[in-house]
Amino acid sequence: MDKLIEKFQFYYDAILQNAPSFLIGVVVLFIGFAIANFGKKLTENRIKSKLQNTLSRLFIAQIISGIIKIITVVIFLDLVGFQNITTKILAGAGILTFVIGFAFKDIGENFLAGILLAFKSPFKENDLIETEKVIGYVKELRIRETIIKTTDGKDVFVPNSQIINSPLINYTIDGFLRNEFLLGLDYSSDLSKAIQVIIESVSKTEGVLLGGKKPAVIIDEFAASTINLKVLFWLDTFKSSSKSYHLGIRTQVMKNVLLALTENEFSLPSNIVEVKQYEG
Structure with missing residues (x-):
């Protein structure tokens, strides 16, 4: 408990000693997230002519927006005086990747499956599909899951890996x-x-x-x-x-x-x- 209090005291003192940098960091954080949101919309518009599938455009835009936000957070931590945290984040990237590979295997698998779905485009928005006895209309393709609204009005979050690894029936692909x-x-x-x-x-x-x-x-x-x-x-x-x-x-x-x-x-x-x- 004492060690935890000491850590909080350390971070509190660091913020006070670097008040100007902290304010600059907040501004950078705000601007970074604004750029991420703007970049998301810009990406959608830029690749609109190359990718007709709305779901694919949204998925790629989400990835780019997420990368910008992560970079912004790292810069913010560095500006407010938490260089040791930033260093640990960067230095531990390899270890973190190794840990994620085991502890968060499903998340990584669904993320990669989402990328495959985005580029392969086996379905579009509002297509009627069936996968693993789930029948409904595709509403959104996210980094981890695909949202399907069933014919009786339920919103089902289907893991992307399930769609990749299971037979997929698209009832509306040819009209x-x-x-x-x-x-x-x-x-x-x-x-x-x-x-x-x-x-x-x-x-x-x-x-x-x-x-x-x-x-x-x-x-x-x-x-x-x-x-x-x-x-x-x-x-x-x-x-x-x-x-x-x-x-x-x-x-x-x-x-x-x-x-x-x-x-x-x-x-x-x-x-x-x-x-x-x-x-x-």
């Missing part, structure tokens, strides 16, 4: 997103006609793509009481990245299919449960 749903028809149904009715109904729904990405219907399985069909159709994610937009079209497609099948007198039975009674 196409496939939707699908199942429906069951009675075994006595005319499947050819039912498939035709479904495809015509889906194709008429606004927002569904046609041409090379036209709707399709396949037989999925023969269930206990129904023949299950899988309805497949594509959406253009460049029109909107909103999940509600996609779900709205999907809902309208399902309503139109149900109405069309009902009008053509197709039966959509529920599961049949057979109950047997045995005499004891």
